[in-house]
Amino acid sequence: MRVAYRVWIEHNGKAFGEGPYRLLRLIEREGSISKAASSMGLSYRKAWTILRNVEKRLGLTLLKRRIGGQSGGGSSLTPEALQLVELYERFRGDLDRSIREVFERYFSSMFSLD
């Protein structure tokens, strides 16, 4: 028996959650939207739509493009995108602990928990 959850930021609808978080982390690692998209099984177009939605709803610019050079350009995260990703990661870790704690407080008397 255990607790499970999904959490996201709302601002005029779903603005940011697990999917965009993973996508941004992958873009940071791969330096490319299309590589990040394909490693999540998303089309480039779908990844782009997800990112535009986050930008519009949170009022942030997420990516800067590196043009040309040896690697033929690519994308990297803006400082505010990096901040968002890092805050979200620490938020999730802290939330995990809080939720399990609150869950145990109420349900350990009724069920045997994992």
Place this chain on the structure above:
Amino acid sequence: MRVAYRVWIEHNGKAFGEGPYRLLRLIEREGSISKAASSMGLSYRKAWTILRNVEKRLGLTLLKRRIGGQSGGGSSLTPEALQLVELYERFRGDLDRSIREVFERYFSSMFSLD
């Protein structure tokens, strides 16, 4: 900007969450599965499936049937179903506060929160 979430209990899959909680509360109020189901826009059969799933996954008996009498019988919650509903309700209230608190701790520096 605000935080939103869904939470549920897992045990061999989704075992209990918002839907079954609301259904049980309505059965308690209406004294009848079919009245509760229809006020949630569910078929009797669907409500029954939801309840059987909770019973199987949590290993509880949720309902007792009152047979006959002036009202022609009906259903009410067993003590363990009542305990589940009440614990879940308090759990949700406490969790609401915790999640907002953790969210504010991380994101109030980046966004203006509701």
